[in-house]
Amino acid sequence: MLNILPKLVFAALLFMGLAHGLVIEPVGDVTDTFEPTGHNETAFGGCTRWYMKPGTHPLDMDFIADCQNDDGSYSTSRQYLGQCIGNVDGYLIMKDNGWFGSTCGDCWLGPDPNGNLGLFTWLHCSCYDGLKWGYSYINLDAIISNYHGVLSCLGHIAVVEK
Template identity: 80%
Template structure:
């Protein structure tokens, strides 16, 4: 009955989102140790990490991105706007809202063993019959739009 806890978790996330519940790390977002540290990716962004979503069934990606004048802006991209779960695999898709069938997500370096930055999103996703691990490189999806994160035309909100 491995699926029952996951469905319960998804239902609780949905309930919380509908009722305005936002889960953030203890001490607020500024206390989170960034996954990306001072590395740069996503077209000049640094200090990135993920948090539970502020939209229903979603996960948020936060980063500081460089603007044209050299300063940095912190923004929050809703990953569900640009990623979907299709048959248990994460793919780039406009308004895919993968969070309703995926969970246990984290960031890591290249899963094929190559060294690199923590730009790969790993999740456990449901394919209609069972849960399985899948991953996608966010550096090929998320970009820097004048200092704000962006994916598939969806510009992030300042954080």
């Protein structure tokens, strides 16, 4: 019983972090020119005009937003959502290279599914659990961040649009 206690504490802390918008910052050489700005009172840390398009990658959805740079200007970047979201047993979860698009479809951006209107930062999809299709959702504002005008999720830096 004592051996399982640390695992339960870790699981509880991980769950609380996910519920409160755990943000994993990029690591390695790619971040040398990006310092995390994190979230502020607007979605995705100062991003506006966000929307989705069918994926550039066949197992993906593209999330596009205009995000504020340090100098106050805005740049448009394209985040491949499959790099940071997966489908596990019919549920959308934060997952590195999850490529949820292979088992989810009919996705759209909407408000909090619990009735809190707020910003349209929730990804809603129909996902397959291996037996049937069902409804799932995830808050993108808990996964995607703005790093000096460029979207990022789970260490994956978005492509800047020309």
